[in-house]
Amino acid sequence: MDILLDIASTVLLVTGGFFVFVGGFGVMRMPELYTRMHAASLTDTGGAALILVGLMLQGGFTLVPLKLAAIFLFLFLTSPTASYALANAALLSGVKPPCRNETGKTFPGEPPVADGPKQSKSSAEKRTANKTVAGKAARKPAGKATRKPAKKAARKPARKKS
Amino acid sequence: MMTIVFSLFLLTMLVIVAVAILRTDNLFTAVMLSGIFSLIMAANFFVLDAADVALTEAVIGAGISTVLFLGALALTAEHDHSPPVGSWVPLVTSSALGGVIIFATLQAPRLGDPNAIVHKHVAPWYLENTPLLIDVPNVVTAVLASFRGYDTLGEVFVVFTACIGVMSLLGRVRPRGELIEEGEFDKRTDNLRHHLIPRVVGKMLVPFIVLFGLYVQFHGDFGPGGGFQAGALVAAGIILYSLVEGGARGRELVPEWFSGMLVALGAFTYAAVGVACMVMGGRFLDYSVLSHDPVHGQHLGILLIEAGVGMTVAGVMITIFHAFSRRGIR
Numbered sequence: 001m002d003i004l005l006d007i008a009s010t011v012l013l014v015t016g017g018f019f020v021f022v023g024g025f026g027v028m029r030m031p032e033l034y035t036r037m038h039a040a041s042l043t044d045t046g047g048a049a050l051i052l053v054g055l056m057l058q059g060g061f062t063l064v065p066l067k068l069a070a071i072f073l074f075l076f077l078t079s080p081t082a083s084y085a086l087a088n089a090a091l092l093s094g095v096k097p098p099c100r101n102e103t104g105k106t107f108p109g110e111p112p113v114a115d116g117p118k119q120s121k122s123s124a125e126k127r128t129a130n131k132t133v134a135g136k137a138a139r140k141p142a143g144k145a146t147r148k149p150a151k152k153a154a155r156k157p158a159r160k161k162s
Numbered sequence: 163m164m165t166i167v168f169s170l171f172l173l174t175m176l177v178i179v180a181v182a183i184l185r186t187d188n189l190f191t192a193v194m195l196s197g198i199f200s201l202i203m204a205a206n207f208f209v210l211d212a213a214d215v216a217l218t219e220a221v222i223g224a225g226i227s228t229v230l231f232l233g234a235l236a237l238t239a240e241h242d243h244s245p246p247v248g249s250w251v252p253l254v255t256s257s258a259l260g261g262v263i264i265f266a267t268l269q270a271p272r273l274g275d276p277n278a279i280v281h282k283h284v285a286p287w288y289l290e291n292t293p294l295l296i297d298v299p300n301v302v303t304a305v306l307a308s309f310r311g312y313d314t315l316g317e318v319f320v321v322f323t324a325c326i327g328v329m330s331l332l333g334r335v336r337p338r339g340e341l342i343e344e345g346e347f348d349k350r351t352d353n354l355r356h357h358l359i360p361r362v363v364g365k366m367l368v369p370f371i372v373l374f375g376l377y378v379q380f381h382g383d384f385g386p387g388g389g390f391q392a393g394a395l396v397a398a399g400i401i402l403y404s405l406v407e408g409g410a411r412g413r414e415l416v417p418e419w420f421s422g423m424l425v426a427l428g429a430f431t432y433a434a435v436g437v438a439c440m441v442m443g444g445r446f447l448d449y450s451v452l453s454h455d456p457v458h459g460q461h462l463g464i465l466l467i468e469a470g471v472g473m474t475v476a477g478v479m480i481t482i483f484h485a486f487s488r489r490g491i492r
Contacts, residue, residue, distance in 0.1 A: 074367075081363040088357060 009057035016050030044079035213386035233486030345488035364406035371399035389471025397479030409487035428474030
């Protein structure tokens with residue numbers, strides 16, 4: 001039984017280490033921010049999860065696996081959120097994801113909107129984001145609304161383009 | 163061996179990050195890098211078995227001071243004006259100072275040397291007498307709260323004074339019942355309110371951060387932790403709430419008069435315990451007289467003064483954050 005646990009945990013730890021390594025490699029090698037973030041998120045979720053589960057198996061019936069599980073839960077909540085916030089901040093500050101045009105050449109810039117099937121995800125996201133902003137501003141009670149929605153839209157130049 | 167490799171790695175990272183901080187002229191980048199610096203430093207403290215210090219450094223250095231720096235950045239420009247290049251005075255000054263420090267380290271004992279002066283002086287006495295006199299497993303807490311209670315009282319009043327200094331620079335604490343408005347930093351971080359994911363996740367984490375803070379507060383006798391770390395953790399939870407919900411909502415949750423009162427109340431609690439000891443026939447901050455049994459009295463005294471420390475630290479952090487976040491209201 002012990003040897004089985006040991007084997008399982010070693011396999012998990014090695015796989016987790018591999019994920020971390022691949023993530024680090026990806027951060028070095030990927031061409032631009034969003035793909036790099038994709039690589040980094042591999043470390044955050046896949047690598048960390050596998051390593052933590054591997055360590056939990058090593059812990060045995062003590063308080064240690066429970067603590068590791070708490071860390072696991074914490075990481076699973078926070079690191080995707082951090083990735084989201086980072087990507088969002090990058091998009092708002094005007095870092096464009098690279099896109100492919102008809103000739104198959106990659107370039108950084110606005111995704112092509114004209115042809116339907118090629119419509120990229122980010123422009124759709126932008127539109128929904130804009131909607132939420134408008135909805136939130138409209139729903140706000142009049143008495144407390146010291147913020148001005150018009151002013152806010154002006155502070156987000158990247159969003160207005162879509 | 164493993165420790166040495168790990169320390170070497172961490173110290174190398176520290177040097178790299180420090181050079182990066184110096185070389186960047188974007189202050190935002192510098193703030194983020196200084197957060198990373200603190201986190202590496204915390205890991206370094208942990209490698210050196212100083213878990214209490216590591217916890218403090220992680221919470222205050224990497225967490226709260228980053229937020230406070232960002233609050234300051236929201237009020238100023240994002241780019242540094244490049245200092246004049248070519249002056250030899252800074253070079254000479256820093257090389258001379260660096261030389262003195264390196265010369266001083268030559269005299270220092272080696273890492274982990276059992277014959278070092280610190281291990282020969284009062285440390286053995288503390289280790290020997292803590293189980294007899296105070297009977298708490300964490301010797302650090304015993305030294306900090308009881309043997310060296312005067313020093314910690316001084317530290318609490320330093321924090322208290324620092325808070326008064328910052329508040330006198332940034333503006334007064336708003337009294338109860340005054341209108342809650344938004345400052346410049348609130349407007350900058352206002353974007354966060356409209357992002358559902360950080361908002362939901364952030365709000366979900368706040369109770370657990372506060373709970374962990376309370377655990378660190380009351381478990382300080384047994385494990386790493388105590389009032390300083392706990393106060394900073396609780397404040398971090400409330401600052402997180404203010405960041406995801408907007409500063410105005412944060413000031414509704416913990417009003418400024420309340421956090422200001424907490425600062426004074428904590429320092430008062432600490433000093434009052436000292437006076438209570440005198441009233442009950444002991445010396446100032448000699449907790450043994452607080453209860454029928456000296457050891458039990460020590461436990462009670464440590465619990466009370468740690469609560470005072472926690473209140474002051476949490477109050478100071480929240481007050482300073484609020485002061486930054488509502489700055490710009492006229």
